[in-house]
Amino acid sequence: MEKIKARLIQDYLNQFVDRPVYIHLETTNGAYATHHNREAYNVGAFIRNAQVTFSQAKISGDETNYRVGLKTENGWIYAEGLRDYQIDQHKRLLLAGHDDQGRLLVTLELSLQPFTN
Amino acid sequence: MKKDEHVVVIFPHPDDEAFGAAGTIARFRKQGVPVTYLCGTLGEMGRNMGNPTFATRETLPEIRQQELTNACQSLDINLEQLGYRDKTLEFEDQDRIATHLLRYLEKIKPTLVITHYPGYAVHPDHDAFGAAAIEAVNRLNLNQRPDVWALAIKKDKEKDLGEPDLQFDITDTFEDKLAAIVAHKSQASGILGGLNQGPASLDQIVKDKLSHEAFYQWSFNEV
Numbered sequence: 212m213e214k215i216k217a218r219l220i221q222d223y224l225n226q227f228v229d230r231p232v233y234i235h236l237e238t239t240n241g242a243y244a245t246h247h248n249r250e251a252y253n254v255g256a257f258i259r260n261a262q263v264t265f266s267q268a269k270i271s272g273d274e275t276n277y278r279v280g281l282k283t284e285n286g287w288i289y290a291e292g293l294r295d296y297q298i299d300q301h302k303r304l305l306l307a308g309h310d311d312q313g314r315l316l317v318t319l320e321l322s323l324q325p326f327t328n
Numbered sequence: 329m330k331k332d333e334h335v336v337v338i339f340p341h342p343d344d345e346a347f348g349a350a351g352t353i354a355r356f357r358k359q360g361v362p363v364t365y366l367c368g369t370l371g372e373m374g375r376n377m378g379n380p381t382f383a384t385r386e387t388l389p390e391i392r393q394q395e396l397t398n399a400c401q402s403l404d405i406n407l408e409q410l411g412y413r414d415k416t417l418e419f420e421d422q423d424r425i426a427t428h429l430l431r432y433l434e435k436i437k438p439t440l441v442i443t444h445y446p447g448y449a450v451h452p453d454h455d456a457f458g459a460a461a462i463e464a465v466n467r468l469n470l471n472q473r474p475d476v477w478a479l480a481i482k483k484d485k486e487k488d489l490g491e492p493d494l495q496f497d498i499t500d501t502f503e504d505k506l507a508a509i510v511a512h513k514s515q516a517s518g519i520l521g522g523l524n525q526g527p528a529s530l531d532q533i534v535k536d537k538l539s540h541e542a543f544y545q546w547s548f549n550e551v
């Protein structure tokens with residue numbers, strides 16, 4: 212992945228507006244958070260292949276903490292802590308944030324085709 | 329080697345076999361005992377993406393597939409993949425997973441099954457898959473039932489369970505274990521780093537965590 216360039220991501224987000232889009236949204240601190248540190252506890256949320264349509268998509272923030280919000284017909288979707296991106300060979304937009312050891316903290320992915328399983 | 333000996337290892341993630349049991353697996357292989365790994369998932373939800381990142385959520389499964397294949401080749405064991413999704417095993421129907429596992433057990437007729445100790449294996453997938461594995465073994469007729477060695481990971485497990493029944497110094501097969509761990513290279517550095525939570529030196533970590541493997545002998549209560 213590469214560091215997010217806000218203008219490029221905004222342009223790419225715009226291409227998904229008003230089209231049925233599959234999303235993957237996930238945040239996690241790992242399955243071993245409590246195991247490694249009794250004071251911590253495991254937190255995570257995950258949704259894959261939710262199909263949504265949004266009328267507005269916006270990236271805001273700066274390189275330390277980009278946020279992306281999608282305004283859907285009946286509500287909102289957002290992710291925070293995004294720093295890295297990749298547009299893969301399937302033209303999917305992958306956005307993610309990692310800790311200083313490269314462990315995933317959050318990811319938001321958009322695709323016009325369903326993600327595998 | 330006893331006649332028709334065959335060991336079946338049942339864990340949910342690529343790398344569970346390496347960290348948890350590779351030294352013991354390698355010992356069986358050196359004795360000529362066939363070993364089959366029934367691996368539940370592809371570890372799709374692994375968090376280690378490298379630094380700098382070399383994987384994404386979408387490419388991680390292919391990477392881990394290759395690593396799993398390499399690790400099993402390195403340990404010289406058979407691999408069967410059950411095709412579940414990482415972190416969803418506890419939400420699947422345990423009966424169905426047990427039935428799925430039972431099909432393999434009926435075909436392979438193992439003399440020993442190694443799996444996670446349900447409730448003491450930390451990761452929900454470990455607990456769920458271990459419980460399903462034990463249920464599957466329990467469904468076999470008494471005269472076909474293999475021994476079950478259960479791997480517990482939880483801290484302070486000894487408080488509830490006592491000392492493990494089977495404790496192996498795996499110094500003899502340490503190199504094989506290390507090779508299996510290194511085969512899972514996308515996860516190995518992150519996990520080995522994660523073990524380093526205190527002032528202990530790397531030597532000590534390796535000694536504590538990797539030169540010793542221990543299991544509880546599962547006892548089936550007959551009703």
Ligand SMILES: [Zn+2]
Nearest residue numbers: 341344451454
């Ligand atoms: Zn595992």
